Amino acid sequence: MIELMNRNPTSIYSIFIGMLATFVTTLFIFIYLSFFPASTHDKPFILHIPVASSVSNIAEILADNHLIHSKRFFKLVIRFMNADTKLRAGHFLIPQAINQQSLITLLINDSGSHNLIKVTIPEGFSINQISERLASHNICFKDDFETFAHSKAKTIFKDAFPFLSDIPKDTIEGYLFPETYFFQESASPKKIIEQMLKEFNKRIYIPFQKEAKSYPYSFHNLVTLASMIQKESRKLYEMPQISSVFYNRIKKRMYLASDPTVVYALGKSYKDRVYYKDLDIKSPYNTYRRLGFPPTPIASPGKKAFFAACNPDQTSYLFFVAKPDGSHHFSKTYDEHLEIQRIMKRRKKS
Template identity: 30%
Template sequence: MKLAKKIALVIFVLVLVGGIAAYLQYRQVINYAKVTVNLTQEKIFTVPAGTGRVALEDLLVKDNIIEQGHEFQWLLKLRPELAKMKAGTYRLQPEMNVEQVLVLIASGKEAQFSIRFIEGNRFSDWSNILRDAPYLENKAKDATQTELYAMIGYDGEGLLEGWLYPDTYSYTAGTADTDILKRAYQRMKNSLDEEWAGRDRDLPYKNAYEMLIMASIIEKETGIDSERSQVASVFVNRLKKNMRLQTDPTVIYGLGDKYRGKIYRSDLDNYSAYNTYKIDGLPPTPIAMPGLASIKAAAHPAKTDYLYFVANGTGGHTFSHNLNDHNRAVKVYRQIEQKN
């Protein structure tokens, strides 16, 4: 009987000691979960597809986000919901603790990046921006024009110039640049279709594409919202009177890399499809990506009899009804230029 009591006592002590040890281990792991990670600034951390518990720990240790230790794996065993990591790229902050990092990775809420395309940019500008964007997969760079157009769903004729909607686009790591172009194209197409359907009915455009061309010219001529419809009225009035548009931005676009920062008389004298001093009507394609405000101005130009405009030296333009008034405005502008 005494032996049985001794055995029971030993078992009790062992269980008690084991329980205390387990509790202490549990508390250690719980406390570990609240330990702040080793970051002094934001870090972009990628979890590759197929990453398991041990591999995740190795990645975190390798990037010096956490210290090597047995607590990490014990935490995943005690909190199995934290072990359901999802592949992706995550934005880790210095104030986060180990638990918060694991919760984020298990949530699948990947880091969002953004890319901004400004009104008036050309397609070549967009290509450069896309090429330099972080964590973006570059598919457009090596694609032929036919392949690129197929990838983004562009079914129009001619260049993609003008067909992309300027805005800020968000994306996650690994997104293809063609996906962003596809979104931008669809937005522009929808916006153009909507504005074309509600346009004024006395406009000299054969189709929506010609209105897009006009919008791109307006975009390059002025950045002042209140002037856009007036600029549009000048060009619309000239088209109706079979006058040439004579707008410098189209000439500049036609020069391409030959543009030297200034338009020379020889540039105006040489024929090109974009030299609106030499051609009748609109150029063959847009010359930039217009914003919605310019598209609206092309669809609803102001009701004026203006035929000319010139910069006024303060960021805006002076509009004129006839050549004499225009020449006087040009003279005033040149005097302002000479003073500056």
């Protein structure tokens, strides 16, 4: 203390300024690391850091992936943390929401061994199609996935996901949300399905739960209707119109008469198109011969299809027929519907 007091004011002032600068820098870095978000992505993804990458290289990669706001400040923080040689190379699973501190901690402590396989499950895929897609990417065996999805998943996951309790059958067809996923090679069907159910819960069940309760149909029936809308619609803007046709037909106690339900009923015997003889197939999924909804969804609907199931357009349409471009002609009467079909046949021949 005596030694400090004997120093001249300029020396004491310099020490004070140095301590203050260190404190302010530390505080600023703490705030930046703790509260500034890093990831601006709407879903998890795999980040690759090549072997022998310098801090500058890593900063460039992070900036390109919108994970840091300033390459210069990132390098400053790494030097301040004395972490220049601690950043690892490899494949890192970046979560949906992550702050700067968690990102740097991940790059230092994670093994970087996330050699996950990216696979996209399109809207309108059935369990059979999903299993084929997963098998083609060496993620799991087709038969194992189908067996688990059709006979085991509901029992195992119904407590975690309440919407499964309303399903009248054991299959969870329609509840595996279509999305791009990252899975381990040789992942278990249980692990895969749990992740897809979590996505359905987050994207469909939670957002639409209250809205669905205002309809006279069960949540399960709305998922089933959404799956039919998904399979019938190649144009997103038509989904509410197609939904209105199904609602109008239900009100009039008419068959829903949806070709995709017949395709689902035919299964492996389906031959690229629906023939008139196929409309007589004996199946609870044949909506040409059975009133009301099929017992389960026929595919996994996307969010827009489910929104259309809950929000149909207000129309008087009862029929629609597909045009060559994938859109539809809508009509209010059967005679009008037949006339449109005749016109389309004449155009096709000419």
